[in-house]
Amino acid sequence: MGATPALVTASHRVDGHDVHEHVLTVPLDRTGAEPGAVEVFAREYVRTGRADRPRLVFFQGGPGNPAPRPDVVGGWLDRALEEFRVVLLDQRGTGRSTPLDAQSLGEVGDAAAQARHLAHFRADGIVADAEALRRALQGEEPWWVLGQSYGGFAITCYLSQAPHGLAGALVTAGLPGLRTSADEVYRATYASTARRNREFFARYPRDEAVARAVAAHLDGQEELLPTGERLSSRRFRTLGTALGQTSGFDALHFALEDPFTTVRGERRLRRRFLTEAGRRLSFEAHPLYAVLHESIYAQGPATGGATRWSAHRVRAEFPEFSLDAGPGAPFRFTAEHVYPWQFEEDPALVPLRGAAELLAAREDLPALYDPEVLAANTVPVAAAVYVEDVFVPYAFSRDTARAVRGARTFVTNEYHHDGLRLDGRRLLDVLLELVRR
Template sequence: MVQRLPIPAARLVSSRSHLVPGQLRVTELWFEVPLDYTTPNGPWIRLFARHASKSSSCDLAKPTQDEAPTSGSTTPQRYMVYLEGGPGFGNREPQDLPLTHFAVEQGYQMLYLDHRGTGLSTPVSAEMLARLPGGVASQVEYLKLMRQDNTVRDCEAVRKYLTRGWPEQDAKWTTFGQSYGGFVSMSYLSMHPEGLREVFLTGGLAPVLRTADEVYESVFPRIARRNKAYYSKFPEDVGAVRQIAQYIESHGNVALPSGGALTVPRFLTLGISFGMHGGFDTVHNVILHLKASLDQFGFLSRASLVPLETHTAFDTNIIYAILHEAIYCDGPGKASNWAAQRVGQDHPAFPWLKPGTSVAELKDPLCFSGENIFPFLFETYPELAQLKEVAHRLAAFDEWPRLYDEDQLRKNEVPVYAASYVEDMYVDADLARETAGLVQGTTVFETSVLYHNAVRAKAEEVLRVLFSLKHDVLD
């Protein structure tokens, strides 16, 4: 059973508005909420959010200034809170997201809330964790509080502040969950459905009935198929990838410009982009730079290494790496124990995951991994290397709180509108169907021509169909 705790309203720290092109008024909001809702009188942390609404001619006539809190209005607003994917990533500015303009035209007030520990919401870093009293043990305890269950509680705390004094029905709001944001929404439906009017999901039908091992057993075959598609598009990269891997292996590793080491396993994690629109071309461009440097100079230049080094932002978004498998640990007895490493190394397409394997031993094309976190990442990224012991302790931890309430989901009364992608490399489509069948009141738009980041890459198409699930009638 999920733990339902009393949620105090968030405290507003500051509020400041400005206008941006496109007739948008953006308000930057800082809140304070408890770090641990089981001890609300303990430390509080800060959350950052941006509120976006349509500006009026009156707004254009007056300068920006400190705003009164956006609560207590006599006219309740329809709030939609956007839940970003990850975990570990904050939000971009509202004007840069197609959803903002679409939703505002639909009559919503948009709220982009950075999950705790990410973006500007008391962001987690190795240095910040090192300042906690108590060493590794306290760092582990702190990070345990960064999963989706506490993000739900943060949302409720902010909702209670923004809608204080409103009638109960008007105080409900809408969530829009992209990818991991959908996982948060599923926990929200389990823990505090009373706060929700409706839920929209894109690539976010979380595998709520499955363990981390089961998730990766379903995902690795999909990753292998994407590798075949990649090499079909860029057959020249079969040889290029092997050339680069052999160079790295022959040098033991390659020092990276910003620190850390490029090893063959780290190089082969580039496939994390394969599930995105444009992902193949992004990876090919990295390979092209590396090969050109080897062909022309016989070494990997700084200019060729930078695109690879910045390909994954684990050093600046450490929650993504350190808690990625924990989001699949639903309750006691569910330690991840580095599930991706254990499952992946037994798949025939990924023999390089077995420790001690040499590229020279492998005859088939080298397959890239996908959205997987491996122990070796905590040896090759400088920021993550400082948290190696913390990561191992979290991987072994098996007393996680429950994230989902299956009984509550089966009797769910909150409408759920989901876009699901048949070729999704990150959220397995078969497991997504299983979840859609579990959660009462779920309507799904399923397509085989869009990928995981379609809400950004193909926004108009996704949003038009997704919102039609709400407004249209299905025979």
């Protein structure tokens, strides 16, 4: 594979901080079976006078989302910088880490080549990149990690595959089931999404009739999103991702508050409604999320092998989410569920349809977590687990916390999935206190 090029760093100053932008070239596939290399990018913040502090690496939620680009240093980042140098890692395929989208994947080859390529962008590849960056920055000295949502999945993989690289691990809303299948995950998330729908419509009783009216209108009338494609009623239903956020109820309510207008005597959807819907529904900014989402639950033969569009299949087990429900049936938004038909309707995903189909059919994606290694864990671990989390089921997180030796948990119903964004300073205080007891 050849020697890995040296780390390249550029630096500048921002509001009392030195900011170092690191770029490291690493192999695409560390087994050597697939040729090629990718760049890994990370932005490191160092508060003035605290250059001697240990590093803490932040793993973003996703998959397929880059690290934060903070316009101000606040929240959890401000708290972390009191005692750490903070490294914001763009996970491979995102941000400036050789980003993947329809354009760049088109250069890889046909659908089969793209699917093989994408298989190297799961948590195991992210962990190997982090280890390469750690060694480039500080040799064999271990560092701290903080992961939100999918970032916690990556940290669980890190604890399984390279625990020697970790001095401590902090997780918010992100302890995955160690041997849960994609079907088990989606059964749990459909149930929690149904509950959140009921809570939402109980708060805003008028909105269920409005949502039903919009869906019926879309079934009979062509309405185009700003990106040019027709908005379908089934795609409109995927707006429910907002229900998993603490502030999501109000955001969804505001989107539904006045969707209709009259144009030359004909009922139509307002342009502002279609603009807002398009902003929320398009995968243009993060196509890797849609392509990789189900693969994060693939754990090899022990959990059934291929995911086979699990969210699409399991939906049939929940009649209240039916697309064919009659006028008197409940209306339900879906949440973090990706469907094969989205690769027919979203222009950002259409070119990736073949690769997504092949990835969903792969039987041999390796397991990401090692229960035996986790049972013998010696790395200090603390995790915030949210009882009402719609996206990461509480029962699976609870079981994983018990399976990781020495892990301490802060279990609460104070937050939904976005607790770190809303109350990051307090959460980091709690986790650091737990892990240092």
